[in-house]
Amino acid sequence: MHTDPTDLRGPSRLERCPDLPDPLEFRDGTPVESTADWRDRRAEIRQLLRQHVYGYAPGAPETEMTTERTAGVCDGAATLVETEISFADLPPDAPSITLAVFLPSDAVEAGRSVPVLLGLNWGGNHAAVDDPAVTITETAREHGGREEGAAERGVAADYWCVEHVLSRGYGFATYQSADVDPDSGDPGEGIRPYYDDELPGPPGTEWGVLAAWAWGLQRCVDALRPMDSVRAEEIIVFGHSRCGKAALLAGATDERIGLVAPHQSGTGGMALNRDNDQEGIDDITGAFPGWFADTFAAFDGQVERLPVDQHCLAALVAPRPLIDTAGARDYWTNPGRALDAVRAAEPVWELLGAEGIADDLPLYGDDEIDPETVGSICHYRRETAHTLNEGYLDAVLDFADVHFDGAR
Numbered sequence: 001m002h003t004d005p006t007d008l009r010g011p012s013r014l015e016r017c018p019d020l021p022d023p024l025e026f027r028d029g030t031p032v033e034s035t036a037d038w039r040d041r042r043a044e045i046r047q048l049l050r051q052h053v054y055g056y057a058p059g060a061p062e063t064e065m066t067t068e069r070t071a072g073v074c075d076g077a078a079t080l081v082e083t084e085i086s087f088a089d090l091p092p093d094a095p096s097i098t099l100a101v102f103l104p105s106d107a108v109e110a111g112r113s114v115p116v117l118l119g120l121n122w123g124g125n126h127a128a129v130d131d132p133a134v135t136i137t138e139t140a141r142e143h144g145g146r147e148e149g150a151a152e153r154g155v156a157a158d159y160w161c162v163e164h165v166l167s168r169g170y171g172f173a174t175y176q177s178a179d180v181d182p183d184s185g186d187p188g189e190g191i192r193p194y195y196d197d198e199l200p201g202p203p204g205t206e207w208g209v210l211a212a213w214a215w216g217l218q219r220c221v222d223a224l225r226p227m228d229s230v231r232a233e234e235i236i237v238f239g240h241s242r243c244g245k246a247a248l249l250a251g252a253t254d255e256r257i258g259l260v261a262p263h264q265s266g267t268g269g270m271a272l273n274r275d276n277d278q279e280g281i282d283d284i285t286g287a288f289p290g291w292f293a294d295t296f297a298a299f300d301g302q303v304e305r306l307p308v309d310q311h312c313l314a315a316l317v318a319p320r321p322l323i324d325t326a327g328a329r330d331y332w333t334n335p336g337r338a339l340d341a342v343r344a345a346e347p348v349w350e351l352l353g354a355e356g357i358a359d360d361l362p363l364y365g366d367d368e369i370d371p372e373t374v375g376s377i378c379h380y381r382r383e384t385a386h387t388l389n390e391g392y393l394d395a396v397l398d399f400a401d402v403h404f405d406g407a408r
């Protein structure tokens with residue numbers, strides 16, 4: 001056992017949330033007892049999440065894709081496939097998504113397909129690797145990081161560890177969140193205004209920024225699945241922090257996604273809203289008013305009235321594998337309440353006949369992700385604050401190795 005430097009790694013506090021909605025009980029109190037019941041309960045949870053938390057997003061639009069392929073990038077380690085995803089029903093000056101896909105050269109040469117880690121990036125695709133083949137997009141020039149102007153090429157190389165991911169036999173795909181929404185706080189920017197009129201929900205339930213980013217990830221999945229070199233059933237959706245919230249939402253609501261890996265996603269991601277003494281609903285909707293549907297802010301101070309919590313979102317992933325990764329010193333994201341969400345979601349995996357969580361969660365640091373014991377839902381920590389590094393990515397890929405079969 002590990003010594004516990006903070007109460008964040010402490011025991012479950014679920015008993016302090018007697019009003020936590022049971023994912024295996026319909027709102028009217030009827031128990032969920034079968035796979036067929038779960039399909040209906042799943043639809044109910046999705047609806048509640050749209051209505052009260054993230055808002056309604058549009059369906060899959062007709063897309064147009066143009067692709068450019070460059071071999072020998074990343075010092076020969078990758079073939080880069082850049083795909084421009086634009087939307088047939090929108091005017092030509094509307095936003096489009098630039099998806100960059102890095103495929104391991106040896107797999108491409110051998111005609112082998114690979115699983116792909118699809119990560120949502122903040123600073124621009126060109127920041128993930130230092131290679132002139134990656135386009136620095138107009139969006140990246142305008143919104144290339146938290147500061148003005150495009151980030152330098154490769155500035156996030158130690159963060160995304162693309163060459164390491166490739167060396168493990170995985171492809172790496174990414175798009176910049178600002179392609180879909182620049183997170184400027186202005187709801188008139190980005191792609192949302194183009195679709196707002198056709199959303200099915202009542203006023204106040206239009207999609208927020210997180211739902212828009214998640215929708216963008218799903219459009220990347222549209223583009224990835226038909227690619228020859230990509231194993232369509234083995235796409236991992238990944239994101240860190242606000243991008244982790246969007247990754248979880250994307251993976252939970254799209255069953256084509258093979259594995260879901262939110263990293264340090266916190267409030268609005270894996271951390272429960274109930275009994276959360278770190279980032280509260282008031283904090284997050286105050287600092288980022290556009291991230292959620294407008295209806296969400298009303299639950300500040302009355303979280304017990306929220307008919308879902310984040311474990312319900314996580315449960316939508318079942319029976320597909322889910323790994324939640326967290327920093328033991330990343331207090332604001334509240335790893336303790338994320339672990340409780342994992343615990344509270346587990347019964348759904350069990351109902352569906354998948355293995356639940358390993359006996360001894362959280363897995364920690366160099367703990368082995370053991371195929372015999374790991375289960376389909378996992379919570380893993382490293383001794384860090386709010387960051388991403390190779391150790392976290394290795395944990396995600398070790399977990400994926402367990403769940404995806406086939407030799408790489």
Ligand code: GTR
Pocket residue numbers: 240241242243266267279284287
């Ligand atoms: C913080 C926010 C978090 C997280 C983070 C980030 O300011 O409170 O919920 O999203 O930003 O994305 O870096």
